[in-house]
Amino acid sequence: MTRPVETELLTSELDAELPPTVGGVAIEGRSAYQLVWLRLRQDRVAMASAIMIALIALFALFAPLVAHFTGHSVNQEFHRIGENPDGSPKGPSHIFVWGTDDQGRDLLVRCAYGARISLEAGLIATAIAVFVGTTVGLASGYLGKIVDTILSRTTDLVLALPYLLFAIALVAVVGPSLGIAIAVIAFFSWASVGRIVRGQVLSLREREFVEAARSLGASSMRIMFIDVLPNVLAQVVVLASLLIPSAIVFEATLSYLGLGVPPPTPSWGNIIADAQNYQEAWWFLLFPGILLLLTTLSFNLLGDAIRDAFDPRGDQMFARTKKG
């Protein structure tokens, strides 16, 4: 090979192409996640939602403290001071800040412990679903052939099953518990993650940097987890943030139907189920209901915001960011 045209490797030209330094220190590169975080920080709705979620999480975390300060434990039944003579719940007072339920138990304390159940179920079930779904999608999309056929067919099958019916059936056999609820939620959520991840992986597989990795001698495992996975994670994060609220609702619904956490453990769902028989006790339905609504609404809004932060296109209908 020859040097065809004598050009100098003008370092100054090269440097001119680079981003500027500030005060002599080269600016470090921003990863995609850092950019997303910056965009989120400016989104007022997202920040409000995040704060609300944090508040509810604190409420759940400090449930024992709430019990301590009110002097009422979570399953303690106060039949004398907590119930009306006919056995119906008592309204909010300075003793019971949010009133009592039909067994004379402190509603505030029960809601705090119920928050634990909801968040636990939502987060754990989503974590399992995302983990399984991503692994299945990765393997299915990248390894192809037999692995893909088996995994894809399984995914399709799971997606075709009517989930609540099977949840009902399962509980009928095994009996209600939080563990079963989480397992059921996770079982019926992983498939949608798997399908989406598989689609992404299929297109990523043909990219040149994957070819480059193969030409270097990288094993399939290495390519899947070090090269392909980081490019899929963005989608997965968005999915996860939208799965959490649906998991929470799923658990609440199961508990409402009596298929979730067994009494006396409180879950917002089963508290509301009890409330149905005491329509006049507005606090009985209102407080857990509002908590549930705020939680899911916040997660939904945050999920939408995260999705927009990863992909800031489309019409910004409500000005999310501060102008200027």
Next chain:
Amino acid sequence: MSTEPGVAPVQSQPTGEVLLELTDVVKHFPIRSSSLFRRDAGAVRAVDGVSLTVRAGETLGLVGETGCGKSTLARCITRLYDLTAGTIVFDGEDISRLSPRAMRPVRSKIQMIFQDPYGSLNPRRRVGSIIGDPFAIHGMASGADRKRRVQELMEMVGLNPEHYNRFPAEFSGGQRQRIGVARALALSPKLIVCDEPVSALDVSIQAQVINLLADLQTEFGLTYIFIAHDLSVVRHVSDRVAVMYLGKVGEISSSEELYLHPRHPYTNALMSAVPVPDPDLSDRRERLILAGDVPSPTNPPSGCRFHPRCPKARQDCVEKEPALIPRLGDGPGHQTACHYAVADGEDLTTQRSQLPSAAQAQDLVATTRSTEGSETP
């Protein structure tokens, strides 16, 4: 990129040992039909019998149109594809059928540089990690040692080692190709296959990257296979050039010979298509316009594949495939696959194919030429 008159290319002297030998390499991609019942609806015959030799220290240029199979051949050489038939012997070892595990140690000796500077680097990984990948995969260096070596490589290709933690998006196209070069150099390979490494770059940057490759070759005694579709680029970087058409090699010779004495009609057509910056010279040239389109690689023409478009085609071109041997008294280094090779000074623009099927296509070319001709003053 043009030649400056008076700058004679200096030939580097290859050591002479055969580093890579391809014998009748075939790569077909079967087309699966959508129905369950019809099994094989044919195949895309991307590479259909290619034999080449590459010597240590030299640069072999590989040219051809899009679809001629050069990229596929590159991927066969680096075993990104499995061969349908044929053998590849690298450094004395037959690598044609090695399992992925057995290929591992070989891969550190054969590397590839890709065409797309934007696609060949993982956008989500930092540059230091990308260049350090070969070390990680082959377990050759780790931790601080790996970082040091990566930074050495960055310096070697003209990048600032302090940009170790940046992402590919923060670099220009030329710089990204340098990153690709650094990655390819990491394991001190013997052979680097460059798949159109400068095609996606600005012309001004092309020179820089090519200079870099030349310097590295001298410093490390590398062997290159340089694939391009731009003849002027190939001419100056290669010691020898092979011209591919529809999955086969049409002509192969030293770079000098090829440009002075092109024997294959296809090579001649390619040469005449190279733009010449001097407008008077350009006007005086007669363009050799090929009739017809490139045929589909699923169903290549019989005999010599070029016969439907060849201005010198005769009946035996349809029947018999020409062998790749020296023609018209050329030396052993210059081989041409053509029954009626083009002699020095022969004017192809006046020739007409003698095949009946070509008549209609040639009429079309003739009308085009006559309107073109009427425009020249």
Next chain:
Amino acid sequence: MGRFLVRRISLGALVLWIITILVFVMFFVAPNDVAHNIAGRNATPATVANVRRTLGLDQPIVTQYWHFLTRLLHGNLGQSYYTQQPVASILKSRLPATLSIMVGAAVIWMLLGVSSGIISAIRPRSVADRGLTTFALFFYSLPTFVLGLAMLNVFFYQLHTHGWPNLPGSGYVPLTQDPYQWFLHMILPWVTLALLLAATYTRLTRGAMLDVLGEDYIRTARAKGLGEGRVVLRHGLRSALTPIVTQFGIDLGTLVGNLVVTETVFGISGVGKLAIDSITNQDLPVIIGVVICASASVVIMNIVVDIAYALLDPRVRLN
């Protein structure tokens, strides 16, 4: 098209078959000892063995499954442990209530969702648009039972205590018996479901129509003098049809869950409530019957939706 039909139906049949296997495994193979449950807690081993023989539970599993499957195919779902009635007839008697809710709600939510989506799309970013979108997000986040109970409280309880006792709090009156009462009983469930599910269609329709209405050929249509109504409805809506149908298919799957909840909230004796009640009673044959029939109907409805999809979008057929 024919080939597509065959493929789709056979896939559906496969899913159904696998469902029967899953149900069977869950109930008859699982650690739960059915015979013991039926015989009762204090039964002697001899009684348990007797029950087991009568129910055919001592035979090899595959034989049991075979009996199970053949009986199913003949429409025999067994008898309720609780009431001794044939499960099939129980299901049949509960079906009208469920269907009433389902069909009525579906009509309302489709109309509501699509029309609000159209309104949003026509006047993007207007007050109407923002309002509708906010509502959509709000209802989308509400769990079914919360909304249902809230509606019950407001429209039934509060109205009742304040002297307007018209709306019923629970129960079902068949259409054939008293249309007016039927309607009154259905309003709240319908509105609940409709509000919840319309939200998705609002977002969907709005998004799809906005995409299309920005296209050049819409501008051409307007320039040609085509009335705005025709432009919007004919062209804009058509493009939104595909995602709407897709979403409808998905919603059919989740509808079962929503129906169960709605029936429980409003105390309507439909198939959903039947399922929940039979869990309390440990009435296995009924549970099995509900699960299988409901699954079958979901699978069939999905096939119908897929066919509609294929009719709308020829590319699906060729896949």
